Amino acid sequence: VTPPSRPGSRPFARVTFPGDRGYLRLSRATAAAFGDSIGLPEGRIDDLGLAVDEAVAWLLDAAEPGGWVEVTFEGDRARLVVDGRFHGTAGALYSHDQLIRAVLQATTESFELFDESGQRRFVLTLAGGRERRLPVSAPPGPPGDR
Amino acid sequence: MTTTNDGRRTRTVTDQRGGTVKVNVSHEGREVLAVIDGEVDADNCETLGAHIEPALGNQVDTLVLDASRLTFIDSSGITELLRLRDLMQDRGGVCRIQDPTEQVRRILEITGLGDAFAVK
Numbered sequence: 001v002t003p004p005s006r007p008g009s010r011p012f013a014r015v016t017f018p019g020d021r022g023y024l025r026l027s028r029a030t031a032a033a034f035g036d037s038i039g040l041p042e043g044r045i046d047d048l049g050l051a052v053d054e055a056v057a058w059l060l061d062a063a064e065p066g067g068w069v070e071v072t073f074e075g076d077r078a079r080l081v082v083d084g085r086f087h088g089t090a091g092a093l094y095s096h097d098q099l100i101r102a103v104l105q106a107t108t109e110s111f112e113l114f115d116e117s118g119q120r121r122f123v124l125t126l127a128g129g130r131e132r133r134l135p136v137s138a139p140p141g142p143p144g145d146r
Numbered sequence: 147m148t149t150t151n152d153g154r155r156t157r158t159v160t161d162q163r164g165g166t167v168k169v170n171v172s173h174e175g176r177e178v179l180a181v182i183d184g185e186v187d188a189d190n191c192e193t194l195g196a197h198i199e200p201a202l203g204n205q206v207d208t209l210v211l212d213a214s215r216l217t218f219i220d221s222s223g224i225t226e227l228l229r230l231r232d233l234m235q236d237r238g239g240v241c242r243i244q245d246p247t248e249q250v251r252r253i254l255e256i257t258g259l260g261d262a263f264a265v266k
Contacts, residue, residue: 021189025166028187028218046249053220057188099221099257106256 011038012074019060019067019088027056027071031082034073038080047107048080048126054100055084055122058113062091082124090120169194171201177208183215186223195226199233207239211263214245224257231263242266 015030017023031052035045052071059069067088075081093115104111104124114121167184180198202209209230213219219227231241242264243250254260 021187024187024189025185046252049218050220050249050253053187053218057220057222060188099225102257103221103253 010074010076012072014070014072016068016070019063019065019069019086021057021060023069024053024056024060027069028053030071031073035080038075039077040080044126048082051104051107051111051124051126052082052084054103054107055082055111055113055124058093058097058100059084059086059120059122060090061093061097064089064091078127080126082122082126084122084124086120166190167194169197171198173201173206176206177210178202178206179210179212181212181215185218186216186226187218187220188222191223191226194223195230198230202230202233204237206234207237209234209239209241210244211241212244213247213250216247216250219250219253221253221257224253224259228259228262240264 011034013030013034015026017026028049031049032045035048040048056069056071063086067086067090069084069086071082071084073080073082101111101113104113107126108124109127110125112123167182167186167190170181170183172179172181178198178201180201182194186194198209211227211230227241227243234241243254244266246254246265251260251265254263254265
C-alpha cells in the first residue's frame, strides 16, 4: 500500500496483489483503512468495502493464473474514486454479473466496468458524506431466474 | 463429528485458505442448523456450500442458516446460499436465515433477495 505521496495532495493509496480471489479480503481491508483515514461514516466504509470486493471479484472472474490486480483509492470524504485494473488474461464473465452490478448501483454514486479483449478495469465513484441509498431500480431476481 | 449435551450432532469446518469462515453444522430431528462464523466471499463461498450440503439428507426438511456471526457476505456468497435454498425447495423443504447481521440484511435488501429466504 502506497501512502500519500506529497504534502497537500489528495489522500491516495495503491495496493497491488496477485490475481487470486484469496486476496479479496486484502482489497476489503485496504478499502476500510482508506475510508477510515478520510473520515467516512461507518456505514459508508461498509459500502466502500462491499463495492470494492464486488468490483475486484468481477475483475478476477475467469481470470487465468499469473495475472495481478492494481487498485488505487484517491479522494476525500466528499468524493472518492477507486480505480481497479486486472493485468493478465481473463475468459468470459460468469452469469452473476447482474448481482454485482446491483450491489455497485446501490453502494456507489456511479460505476463503470470495462471489459475489452479480456483487459478489465473498473472505476467507482463514491460521495462519502451522503447517507446510504436504496436501490433506484427493480433489483434482479435470483440467478436461476435469468 | 461430536454429539452435544442436547443431542445435536455437530461438525465444525474451517476455510483452509486463511480461516476467514468457520461453519458449525448440527442436526436435530429433521432440521439442520448451520452456524456461519466469519466472512464469505467469492474465494470461499463454494467451500461453505460444500460443507453444508452433505448434511442435507433426504430426511431433512428445514435448513437454518444462523447468520448472527456472519460479519461479511458478498453477492457470490448470497448466490451460494440461494443454491442451498433451491436444494431444499426442490425436496419440498425450507431454508431460513436466522439472526442476520446488519451487513447481511443490507446486501439482501440491495439485491432484492430478502424475500428469497425466510428471514427471522
